[in-house]
């Protein structure tokens with residue numbers, strides 16, 4: 001099972017045709033099919049921030065522990081931003097959640113697993129302001145589901161797989177990646193600190209919550225009590241706030257009010273950073289260091 005959110009790997013089983021959600025195809029996966037679990041035996045699955053939120057909740061562990069035990073970080077193509085993939089079983093390629101009966105985390109399985117055999121691509125076309133979803137079909141020889149006569153549209157399939165909240169709450173993350181890819185050299189490679197901040201805010205939500213409630217954040221950003229209550233009381237709200245703050249930190253889209261004096265200090269740090277030219281520094285994804293300040297891009 002392969003997932004690529006932003007590029008069609010044409011050498012792969014992903015068919016190089018883009019579809020809208022009303023495209024119809026035939027497919028059915030069911031327990032008892034001859035290829036049962038074949039897709040989960042050889043995984044390459046990129047996790048979205050919302051996938052991590054759901055899985056860590058399912059397992060009842062903190063995000064940092066989930067990242068350490070179940071994932072490996074990687075650098076997403078060319079843009080310098082960190083992604084996270086499932087870590088397969090020791091000395092193997094199978095998913096850790098695969099059982100003979102099927103997926104042991106089925107209700108909280110990740111986006112890529114839900115979409116398969118459909119590939120989801122976030123694309124912003126020239127002259128369009130908003131990104132929109134396009135889809136591709138994945139046809140791998142081991143998957144017999146394509147031989148089943150059950151017909152549905154891609155949108156119907158998405159609904160049957162419960163994808164609506166997964167798409168909704170990963171959209172901010174996809175937009176950040178797309179914006180970084182399309183902004184090219186005018187923005188440049190984000191600094192090491194910004195990349196660490198991106199990693200923490202997207203994937204390590206418990207540490208991000210601690211950061212938002214820290215004096216380092218409170219000294220710079222102006223949030224109302226109501227907003228603190230909202231993001232402290234609901235992890236999905238916290239994640240959406242993380243996307244909003246990242247747009248500000250990475251691209252200067254000012255949507256979280258800064259306290260008096262903080263903006264000047266932020267811009268000064270940005271100028272210093274540009275002078276320091278960290279671009280040559282090799283990227284090593286690692287947990288966020290709260291001693292570092294994120295107010296730069």
Ligand code: SF4
Nearest residue numbers: 040095097098103113
């Ligand atoms: S999470 Fe579940 S569906 Fe996804 S690869 Fe693992 S076992 Fe398969």
Ligand code: SF4
Nearest residue numbers: 029035037039143145
């Ligand atoms: S039909 Fe495809 S998706 Fe279903 S178990 Fe077989 S390989 Fe996996």
